[in-house]
Amino acid sequence: MRNPLADVPVPLLDDLIDDEYVRSLVVGVVGTLGVLGLLGLLFPGSVAGDLAGIVFSTGTAASTARLAAPIVLAGLGGIFAEKSGVINIGLEGLLIISAFASVYIASVIGIGNAVLGVPAIWIGFLAGIVASTLLAGVFGVVCIEFKADQIIAGLAVWLIALGLAPFMSTVFFGGVNTPNLGASVGWRYSAVMVLVATVASWWTLNRTAFGKHLQASGENPKALDTVGVSVSRVRYAGVLLSGVLSGVGGSALALSIGQFVGSGETMVQGKGFIAIVAYLFGNYNPLGTLGAGVLFAGLDATQIRLQQLGYAIPDTLVQTIPYVVVIVVLALVGRTRIPAAAGDHYETEE
Amino acid sequence: MIEPFVDRSVAERILISIAAILLSIAVGFAIVLVSGRIAECSTAAWTMPVTGLGFCYDPFEVYVVLFNGALGYPFAVGEPGIFNPSWTPFNLSLGLTLSETTLLIFTGLSVAVAFRAGLFNIGTQGQLVVGALATALTVLALAPLLPAGPISGVVIVAVGTLAGAVGGGLWGAIPGALKAYADANEVITTIMLNFVAANVAYVLVLEVFRAEGSSVVATRYVPEYAQFSPWLFPDSSDFALLALLVGVGAIGGLYYLVEHTPFGYDLRTSGVQAAAAEYGGVNAKLTTVRAMTLSGALGGVGGAVWVLMSEGRWIESVPDLGFDGITVSILAGNNPLGVLPAAFLFGILKGGALEIGFRTDVPTELVGVLRGLIILFVAMPEFFRMAGRYAGLGSDGPGGPGTTGNDDGSEGADDGTDTKGTAGDGTGSAAAVDGGELDA
Numbered sequence: 001m002r003n004p005l006a007d008v009p010v011p012l013l014d015d016l017i018d019d020e021y022v023r024s025l026v027v028g029v030v031g032t033l034g035v036l037g038l039l040g041l042l043f044p045g046s047v048a049g050d051l052a053g054i055v056f057s058t059g060t061a062a063s064t065a066r067l068a069a070p071i072v073l074a075g076l077g078g079i080f081a082e083k084s085g086v087i088n089i090g091l092e093g094l095l096i097i098s099a100f101a102s103v104y105i106a107s108v109i110g111i112g113n114a115v116l117g118v119p120a121i122w123i124g125f126l127a128g129i130v131a132s133t134l135l136a137g138v139f140g141v142v143c144i145e146f147k148a149d150q151i152i153a154g155l156a157v158w159l160i161a162l163g164l165a166p167f168m169s170t171v172f173f174g175g176v177n178t179p180n181l182g183a184s185v186g187w188r189y190s191a192v193m194v195l196v197a198t199v200a201s202w203w204t205l206n207r208t209a210f211g212k213h214l215q216a217s218g219e220n221p222k223a224l225d226t227v228g229v230s231v232s233r234v235r236y237a238g239v240l241l242s243g244v245l246s247g248v249g250g251s252a253l254a255l256s257i258g259q260f261v262g263s264g265e266t267m268v269q270g271k272g273f274i275a276i277v278a279y280l281f282g283n284y285n286p287l288g289t290l291g292a293g294v295l296f297a298g299l300d301a302t303q304i305r306l307q308q309l310g311y312a313i314p315d316t317l318v319q320t321i322p323y324v325v326v327i328v329v330l331a332l333v334g335r336t337r338i339p340a341a342a343g344d345h346y347e348t349e350e
Numbered sequence: 351m352i353e354p355f356v357d358r359s360v361a362e363r364i365l366i367s368i369a370a371i372l373l374s375i376a377v378g379f380a381i382v383l384v385s386g387r388i389a390e391c392s393t394a395a396w397t398m399p400v401t402g403l404g405f406c407y408d409p410f411e412v413y414v415v416l417f418n419g420a421l422g423y424p425f426a427v428g429e430p431g432i433f434n435p436s437w438t439p440f441n442l443s444l445g446l447t448l449s450e451t452t453l454l455i456f457t458g459l460s461v462a463v464a465f466r467a468g469l470f471n472i473g474t475q476g477q478l479v480v481g482a483l484a485t486a487l488t489v490l491a492l493a494p495l496l497p498a499g500p501i502s503g504v505v506i507v508a509v510g511t512l513a514g515a516v517g518g519g520l521w522g523a524i525p526g527a528l529k530a531y532a533d534a535n536e537v538i539t540t541i542m543l544n545f546v547a548a549n550v551a552y553v554l555v556l557e558v559f560r561a562e563g564s565s566v567v568a569t570r571y572v573p574e575y576a577q578f579s580p581w582l583f584p585d586s587s588d589f590a591l592l593a594l595l596v597g598v599g600a601i602g603g604l605y606y607l608v609e610h611t612p613f614g615y616d617l618r619t620s621g622v623q624a625a626a627a628e629y630g631g632v633n634a635k636l637t638t639v640r641a642m643t644l645s646g647a648l649g650g651v652g653g654a655v656w657v658l659m660s661e662g663r664w665i666e667s668v669p670d671l672g673f674d675g676i677t678v679s680i681l682a683g684n685n686p687l688g689v690l691p692a693a694f695l696f697g698i699l700k701g702g703a704l705e706i707g708f709r710t711d712v713p714t715e716l717v718g719v720l721r722g723l724i725i726l727f728v729a730m731p732e733f734f735r736m737a738g739r740y741a742g743l744g745s746d747g748p749g750g751p752g753t754t755g756n757d758d759g760s761e762g763a764d765d766g767t768d769t770k771g772t773a774g775d776g777t778g779s780a781a782a783v784d785g786g787e788l789d790a
Contacts, residue, residue, distance in 0.1 A: 176715070
């Protein structure tokens with residue numbers, strides 16, 4: 001099937017994205033938004049007008065940034081892990097544990113207090129990253145050292161966090177939801193972190209020796225071993241990076257409202273799985289992941305605003321869209337190819 | 351991805367499962383201890399001997415309540431005698447435990463049958479949701495057409511269960527077909543379809559099938575006579591012996607199907623080596639679709655039993671039975687026969703969680719942590735092999751130091767040094783037994 005969008009010339013994009021599929025995705029989204037904006041300008045009173053008003057409002061931008069942070073950051077982390085050859089399906093768990101740890105540490109220090117001049121909320125932020133990285137480290141040891149099945153170990157990471165965070169919350173705060181800190185991290189910080197992380201990830205993956213090693217570790221570990229680079233070490237780095245990035249995402253999620261909600265599926269609510277969707281949708285390209293994450297978060301944010309304007313669309317159906325999109329993309333268009341050696345153990349030959 | 355589960359001997363699997371359970375209990379013990387130290391309480395529930403440190407939670411009591419309570423306290427604790435004289439098997443707690451066991455048998459079988467075909471069906475949860483809704487709607491539609499009574503009750507239960515199987519089977523066939531004909535990874539598609547199933551079923555019930563005046567999103571209750579009736583056990587336990595018997599029958603049937611029929615042969619060979627199976631005349635694509643349909647149907651039956659035995663209606667808060675099914679199946683080594691003890695163990699954990707909530711201050715979420723830990727440890731058989739070698743070499747455990755294979759020992763010496771040593775100490779005895787029997 002010839003992709004018509006692949007032939008649209010966009011000079012800047014061509015340098016950044018050599019992938020035809022991601023490119024057409026970007027062009028498609030920008031095109032849709034453009035058409036929507038145009039319709040909104042032409043017919044201000046219609047549904048299109050309302051929709052355009054919502055999509056291009058700062059309120060929607062703010063909630064999109066807030067909702068997109070965990071998805072994009074965990075997605076970027078997922079790229080590093082999977083490129084290195086370790087499929088990390090436990091991103092959801094990493095988000096949950098960092099969301100809880102960030103709020104817990106911030107409340108232990110006390111909002112208003114500071115350690116070494118750093119306000120409590122930012123210490124909490126760091127604690128979330130540390131917690132997530134530690135859990136990712138356990139996952140790495142289990143997968144790389146003990147040759148565990150990566151999918152099952154990833155599920156275990158999710159389930160452990162899903163049990164542990166509400167457990168700890170009940171131990172410390174007497175309920176699965178923590179009290180609100182009364183302070184939060186603004187959406188602009190989330191937006192900046194997302195953008196910086198995306199660009200840095202792109203740079204690391206495409207312009208550094210480490211990026212090449214990651215690629216080789218997932219595609220052809222034997223070749224990497226032959227040139228004298230430790231496959232295990234590269235894979236540990238990939239998995240730990242997924243922990244760091246997911247930690248940033250989870251902390252940003254919880255601290256953007258100043259509370260951890262642990263009931264049901266917790267406040268993370270499947271964002272870790274959407275993150276997997278986002279990087280598959282973006283075909284392992286950080287920019288594509290950013291686009292997909294913002295798209296999914298934007299859909300959610302738009303839907304919330306539409307409800308407020310009195311359009312009765314069941315919100316649950318709108319939230320279903322990303323999942324359906326992924327199934328369709330996987331089945332028809334993308335057929336995103338996972339790294340050849342992802343999911344396999346590598347035995348060093350000595 | 352699947353090979354580690356296929357080419358391992360049954361005895362080794364059983365040992366690894368038992369070791370994983372013991373290790374997660376040990377880690378859970380540590381978690382209770384640490385959180386009991388951090389939590390705030392007026393009087394210590396347990397004081398550590400020698401050190402005199404007080405803890406808010408008593409880690410021994412937690413496990414006693416968990417396992418004893420799940421069975422309805424058959425063992426006397428703190429009183430003379432081993433057994434509790436007033437205990438009967440038909441008590442509420444054991445009923446709740448067996449109710450969970452019954453549901454987990456179906457979801458565990460669902461995951462196991464897909465595993466045997468080399469497919470990781472994470473979508474049992476979604477298949478259960480869809481099957482449950484199909485059952486509830488079918489029964490609600492059928493009940494007014496038949497006269498109320500036990501005979502039409504039997505018909506309705508049978509038809510309702512069949513509807514659940516069809517609903518779940520169709521939902522399971524989707525990722526199967528996507529895998530077979532579009533090469534879409536079933537792990538991703540089944541996760542996605544879980545969310546789609548939950549959301550679509552929720553909206554359908556919310557907008558169309560919601561019971562009038564209901565404060566929650568739920569369908570109407572199905573008539574009492576159209577449910578599995580609780581023989582012997584109290585009504586409030588939501589447990590029907592008949593459903594458990596159906597579950598046990600399903601275990602036997604599936605075992606026969608997988609091990610002794612041509613379809614089972616196709617299933618297993620395409621699970622072990624799809625290309626070779628294809629070469630040997632197996633239609634691997636069709637087998638994939640069939641396996642996922644069968645898997646989905648079992649999940650759907652689980653949903654049917656949930657509606658007709660536990661809940662009496664479809665309600666939005668569907669428990670995580672599908673995800674627990676993954677744990678059950680992995681713990682069972684994906685063998686249908688292993689599903690029974692594994693489901694019973696998880697039934698105990700679930701039933702015991704309620705008792706922990708009643709009798710202790712420890713948050714019941716502990717059981718969720720244990721569930722995750724068990725999966726994690728079962729997923730890493732290599733850890734127990736290393737620990738076994740390490741213990742077999744370094745200590746005089748039951749396996750004996752000199753008698754076990756020395757080639758294994760020398761291999762264990764260079765990598766059995768740092769982290770495994772400390773972690774292995776927790777289950778020193780289990781690991782030693784492990785190592786001893788493995789080499790024998």
